[in-house]
Amino acid sequence: xxxxxxxxxxxxxxxxxxxxxxxxxxxxxxxxxxxxxxxxxxxxxxxxxxxxxxxxxxxxxxxxxxxxxxxxxxxxxxxxxxxxxxxxxxxxxxxxxxxxxxxxxxxxxxxxxxxxxxxxxxxxxxxxxxxxxxxxxxxxxxxxxxxxxxxxxxxxxxxxxxxxxxxxxxxxxxxxxxxxxxxxxxxxxxxxxxxxxxxxxxxxxxxxxxxxxxxxx
Amino acid sequence: xxxxxxxxxxxxxxxxxxxxxxxxxxxxxxxxxxxxxxxxxxxxxxxxxxxxxxxxxxxxxxxxxxxxxxxxxxxxxxxxxxxxxxxxxxxxxxxxxxxxxxxxxxxxxxxxxxxxxxxxxxxxxxxxxxxxxxxxxxxxxxxxxxxxxxxxxxxxxxxxxxxxxxxxxxxxxxxxxxxxxxxxxxxxxxxxxxxxxxxxxxxxxxxxxxxxxxx
Numbered sequence: 001x002x003x004x005x006x007x008x009x010x011x012x013x014x015x016x017x018x019x020x021x022x023x024x025x026x027x028x029x030x031x032x033x034x035x036x037x038x039x040x041x042x043x044x045x046x047x048x049x050x051x052x053x054x055x056x057x058x059x060x061x062x063x064x065x066x067x068x069x070x071x072x073x074x075x076x077x078x079x080x081x082x083x084x085x086x087x088x089x090x091x092x093x094x095x096x097x098x099x100x101x102x103x104x105x106x107x108x109x110x111x112x113x114x115x116x117x118x119x120x121x122x123x124x125x126x127x128x129x130x131x132x133x134x135x136x137x138x139x140x141x142x143x144x145x146x147x148x149x150x151x152x153x154x155x156x157x158x159x160x161x162x163x164x165x166x167x168x169x170x171x172x173x174x175x176x177x178x179x180x181x182x183x184x185x186x187x188x189x190x191x192x193x194x195x196x197x198x199x200x201x202x203x204x205x206x207x208x209x210x211x212x213x214x215x216x217x
Numbered sequence: 218x219x220x221x222x223x224x225x226x227x228x229x230x231x232x233x234x235x236x237x238x239x240x241x242x243x244x245x246x247x248x249x250x251x252x253x254x255x256x257x258x259x260x261x262x263x264x265x266x267x268x269x270x271x272x273x274x275x276x277x278x279x280x281x282x283x284x285x286x287x288x289x290x291x292x293x294x295x296x297x298x299x300x301x302x303x304x305x306x307x308x309x310x311x312x313x314x315x316x317x318x319x320x321x322x323x324x325x326x327x328x329x330x331x332x333x334x335x336x337x338x339x340x341x342x343x344x345x346x347x348x349x350x351x352x353x354x355x356x357x358x359x360x361x362x363x364x365x366x367x368x369x370x371x372x373x374x375x376x377x378x379x380x381x382x383x384x385x386x387x388x389x390x391x392x393x394x395x396x397x398x399x400x401x402x403x404x405x406x407x408x409x410x411x412x413x414x415x416x417x418x419x420x421x422x423x424x425x426x427x428x429x430x431x432x
Contacts, residue, residue, distance in 0.1 A: 050332050065336065072333035076351050085347065086337035136337055 001026045001171045002047065002140060007056030009042055009195075016042045017053065018195040024140075024173060029166050031186030031203075032175040035217050038192040040175035041069070044142045047173065062139025065170075069145040071129040073117040079104070079128050080113045087135050096135070103131045107161065123154035130161060140171040147181050159185050179210045191216050221399065224390055228403045231386040235411070238303045238372040238382065243365055245308025250315025257320065266316070273313035279374050282306045286378045299380040303372065311368050318364060322357035323349070362419035366412050373408070383407050 002024040009017040017039045024030050032040045045051040047058055048066045073082050083100035084093065104110045107127040112120060120128065126146065133141060146162070147155045155178070162185055166172060176182050182189055183203040191199035191213055198216045203209035253270070256262040273281070286302035289295065297305075326349055334344040376385035387404035391397045 048336060050335065063338075066333075068329055068333060070329060072327070072329040074330070074333070074348055074352075076355065086334075086339050089339065089343060132337070 001028070001061055002173070003057075003059040004043075004047070005057045005059075007043075007046060007053040007058060009039075009046060009051065009053045016195050017046070017192075020056070020192070020195070020197055022190060022197065022200065024171060026139075026171055027166065027169055028188060029162070029172045029174065029186050031182035031189040032173060032192060033177070033179060033182050033189050033199075033213055034192035036177065039195040040177075040192055041144050043192065044144050044173065044175050048142055060140065063136065065133035065136055065138030065141045067129050067133045067141065067143040067146060069148055071117075071125045073125060073128055073132070075117050078114050078116055079109070079120070082117070082128060083132050083135050086132075100131070100135060103134065106164070107131055122149055123151075123157065126150065126154070126158060127161065130165070134165065134168075134170070138170060140173065141165060143172065143174040143176075145176055146174060147176060147178050155181055179213055183209045183213075189213065193217065224399060225403055227390055228383060228386045228400060229407060231381055231383040232407060232411075234300060234375070234380055234382040235369070235372050235407075237300060238307055238375060238380070239365070239369050241304035242307030242311050242368050242372070245304065246311025246315045246364075246368070249308065249312035250319060253312060253316040254319040254323065257316070270313040270316055273310055274317075278306070278310055278371050279377060281310060282374055282378060285309075299375060299378045302378065303375040303380055307368055307371060310371070311364065314364050314367075315361070318357050318360045319353065321360070322353040325356050326352055358419065358423055362415060365415050365419075369411055369415065370408065 004023065005021050007017055007020050008015070016037075020039070020043060022030075032043060034040050042051060044066070046053045047060060048064055050066075074085070077085060080097070080100055083103065084096040087099070088096045101110065101113070104113055107130070109124055109127050109131075112124055112128075117125060117128070130143075130146075143162070147158055150158065159181065162172065162174070174182065174185065186203060188200070188202050189209070190197055193216060199213060201209065201212070206212055253266045257266050282302065285306045286297060286299065289302070289305075290297050330348065330352070331344070334348050339348065372382060373384035375382050376388060379385070381389075383404045387400040390400040394400075
């Protein structure tokens with residue numbers, strides 16, 4: 001599904017990604033862990049082509065969706081318009097509206113369909129951002145810190161949501177500093193530190209994967 | 218009393234010319250300003266546009282008006298009325314300020330909004346038309362209202378080349394009657410009422426649901 005081969009990215013003198021290689025199978029949930037500045041977000045941005053690596057190659061079979069850490073909802077559009085704007089440029093608006101309403105129902109925020117982003121709570125914005133990135137029917141979803149700034153209960157909701165997305169057959173790469181969250185949701189965790197992959201594990205196979213991962217921080 | 222009423226009517230007749238200059242100037246200003254702010258993203262054009270903006274902002278409007286009215290007909294062999302010269306001058310002058318306002322407005326939009334549009338595979342034209350510019354317009358509205366007000370007051374300079382606007386009419390009246398207080402107060406009241414009206418319209422737009430919502 002996704003092949004990242006030997007990529008390197010440097011901002012001025014700082015090496016953010018250094019010889020990073022890995023591949024992701026279809027329907028896998030891969031967690032990207034690591035300290036702040038470890039290169040997680042830059043890696044996601046390179047996969048999405050928002051940044052260009054200095055060297056190496058990224059091969060992505062299929063359409064990639066991206067969920068931003070700060071949501072980046074369009075502030076002048078309602079929730080429903082945020083969801084339907086992009087797909088309605090390619091498909092019939094009626095179909096997009098139906099799809100968007102179904103999505104909002106599933107995410108439990110149908111009552112906010114006509115609200116503007118500024119009227120939503122952090123958790124609700126998170127759901128809208130997730131729904132919007134799913135509206136273009138991505139084969140792989142890249143999530144940048146989906147639980148940052150959320151309380152424990154909402155984080156649990158996000159886990160459930162992302163699991164349901166995975167059941168839809170969408171492959172996911174999730175960058176997060178929250179190890180508890182990542183070990184709960186991921187089939188595999190890649191830990192980046194100083195721009196290099198230092199650990200690549202399957203958390204289910206370890207007794208206490210959080211403690212194991214913490215050693216590499 | 219009769220004298221006052223006739224003065225108000227005489228000066229007020231000039232409002233048509235003042236509004237013609239204002240509307241003509243702002244239409245050219247917005248169109249040209251938008252074009253300049255888009256062309257500024259082109260490497261070669263940027264230097265030229267920046268130069269034009271720098272010269273227009275760095276010289277007095279009265280000089281620009283005189284330059285266009287007195288030299289353009291000689292250079293290009295065209296006949297130019299005072300009003301025509303005024304519309305061209307105020308339009309050009311305003312375009313430099315509108316381009317700067319637009320630049321600030323575009324730069325105030327977070328980079329993430331452009332990136333979000335890209336990740337959703339929104340093409341360039343719909344992205345600018347439906348995602349970026351509506352947010353820019355809301356951000357720059359107060360500055361644009363100020364620009365329209367500034368332009369309205371600048372139109373009074375047309376009096377220097379003989380355009381019979383509010384200002385020129387009040388000067389004519391003052392010269393005829395050897396009395397400056399009343400004609401100038403009348404012209405001032407007209408300008409002030411027009412400014413209040415522009416402010417009112419600006420506030421109405423800002424408060425309308427389309428602009429008040431979001432962010």
